[in-house]
Amino acid sequence: xxxxxxxxxxxxxxxxxxxxxxxxxxxxxxxxxxxxxxxxxxxxxxxxxxxxxxxxxxxxxxxxxxxxxxxxxxxxxxxxxxxxxxxxxxxxxxxxxxxxxxxxxxxxxxxxxxxxxxxxxxxxxxxxxxxxxxxxxxxxxxxxxxxxxxxxxxxxxxxxxxxxxxxxxxxxxxxxxxxxxxxxxxxxxxxxxxxxxxxxx
Amino acid sequence: xxxxxxxxxxxxxxxxxxxxxxxxxxxxxxxxxxxxxxxxxxxxxxxxxxxxxxxxxxxxxxxxxxxxxxxxxxxxxxxxxxxxxxxxxxxxxxxxxxxxxxxxxxxxxxxxxxxxxxxxxxxxxxxxxxxxxxxxxxxxxxxxxxxxxxxxxxxxxxxxxxxxxxxxxxxxxxxxxxxxxxxxxxxxxxxxxxxxxxxxxxxxxxxxxxxxxxxxxxxxxxxxxxxxxxxxxxxxxxxxxxxxxxxxxxxxxxxxxxxxxxxxxxxxxxxxxx
Numbered sequence: 001x002x003x004x005x006x007x008x009x010x011x012x013x014x015x016x017x018x019x020x021x022x023x024x025x026x027x028x029x030x031x032x033x034x035x036x037x038x039x040x041x042x043x044x045x046x047x048x049x050x051x052x053x054x055x056x057x058x059x060x061x062x063x064x065x066x067x068x069x070x071x072x073x074x075x076x077x078x079x080x081x082x083x084x085x086x087x088x089x090x091x092x093x094x095x096x097x098x099x100x101x102x103x104x105x106x107x108x109x110x111x112x113x114x115x116x117x118x119x120x121x122x123x124x125x126x127x128x129x130x131x132x133x134x135x136x137x138x139x140x141x142x143x144x145x146x147x148x149x150x151x152x153x154x155x156x157x158x159x160x161x162x163x164x165x166x167x168x169x170x171x172x173x174x175x176x177x178x179x180x181x182x183x184x185x186x187x188x189x190x191x192x193x194x195x196x197x198x199x200x201x
Numbered sequence: 202x203x204x205x206x207x208x209x210x211x212x213x214x215x216x217x218x219x220x221x222x223x224x225x226x227x228x229x230x231x232x233x234x235x236x237x238x239x240x241x242x243x244x245x246x247x248x249x250x251x252x253x254x255x256x257x258x259x260x261x262x263x264x265x266x267x268x269x270x271x272x273x274x275x276x277x278x279x280x281x282x283x284x285x286x287x288x289x290x291x292x293x294x295x296x297x298x299x300x301x302x303x304x305x306x307x308x309x310x311x312x313x314x315x316x317x318x319x320x321x322x323x324x325x326x327x328x329x330x331x332x333x334x335x336x337x338x339x340x341x342x343x344x345x346x347x348x349x350x351x352x353x354x355x356x357x358x359x360x361x362x363x364x365x366x367x368x369x370x371x372x373x374x375x376x377x378x379x380x381x382x383x384x385x386x387x388x389x390x391x392x393x394x395x396x397x398x399x400x401x402x403x404x405x406x407x408x409x410x411x412x413x414x415x416x417x418x419x420x421x422x423x424x425x426x427x428x429x430x431x432x433x434x435x436x437x438x439x440x441x442x443x444x445x446x447x448x449x450x451x452x453x454x455x456x457x458x459x460x461x462x463x464x465x466x467x468x469x470x471x472x473x474x475x
Contacts (some may be wrong), residue, residue: 021229021232021336021402021406022337022399022402023337024336024337024338024341025233025245025336025338026243026244026337027220027239027242027244027245027246027247027250027338028250028336028337028339029338029341029342030243030244030338031244031246031250031253031254032253032338032339032341032342032343033342034340035253035254035257035316035339036312036316036339036343038257038261039257039260039261039312039315039316040308040312042261042264042307042314043308043311043312044308044312046265046268047264047268047282047286047306047311048286048308048311050268050322051268051271051282051283051286053271054271054272056272057273058273063272097369133415153243163355167428173358
């Protein structure tokens, strides 16, 4: 209303024309109002709410997408973590198996070594026993043979038959004892004995 | 006011020219064509009213088409609607009022902006050739609406605060207030709506006058003056062309200015005590 009055005032100042452009005609005001009311209702009740709804929906969609992306990322992270854990587990397992294998290997190796050593010892012992036995056998047979040989020899030399067994056995024994004693002496002081024997000759 | 003076000047020039005969310059009669319907009643419809109806129909159609099927991923039409409303919303309303208050006044400002632009642009549309806002009624209605809006905003917020803010500037000693308060009253409650209405009206009236002058002069030089005068028509036509482009800018600029000033008046009415 104030605006109307003041525009009327200004219109008066404008000067007189047949139609004064600053004096509103009633139809002008009425149709302007109608236009204004139509437009404001259109924007207020239709266009702006629709736009707002769409914008809200859009931001919701964007938020939803971000949420989804976050979820997917979290999932991927979890999967990666899981995979890493599995990998680490597998590595640990492998290391354990390798370690076990190494330990088993050394154990087997040492067992084998032990076995081999024992076998070697057994074989050695056997060989020694055999040798000893053969030596004894050889000794016994040698003794018998040497005895008879010596007796034969002696009887040949002294012309006396030593057929008397008792006597001959005693003789052989004494001979052998002498021989053994001599032998011992020889092994103890080989050089001296040989020297003495040479000297006695 | 400058525009008003310009219009007057043009008018005298044109009247002088009209005396010579065939030249038909612009006149204020352009804005008051004979009635077509309901002559003599308050619902009289003349050519200019029809132009307004057409502009409004086009505006509503455009925005109806643009908002009919809103999609999250916008098409071309929706993009245009979103951009234009988004411009008004963000750079005019929200920028000044903030989002909370801005939401309340958004429909009003959007309406002011788009109705002005629609009614202004008819001034350069062939066969319409007159701005719907070049008769006082429409600018006046919008100015009154803007006036009511900012007074309502201030009084609803705090009646005493609004009156004090608008009439009693803080930090002014009381003897000065005797002068300042009436001045503030005039500037806030009288000058604001008047300037809102007249700025728009005079820009549109002036624009129409200029265009008609340029084009009727072109016509006159080309067909009536004869001889070498025909060459003048090139210059006048170039001016008409330039002013047409200029009018497009003015149409948008005036809508922007009107909407922005209304928003700022509302914002000033809403400010806390300062």
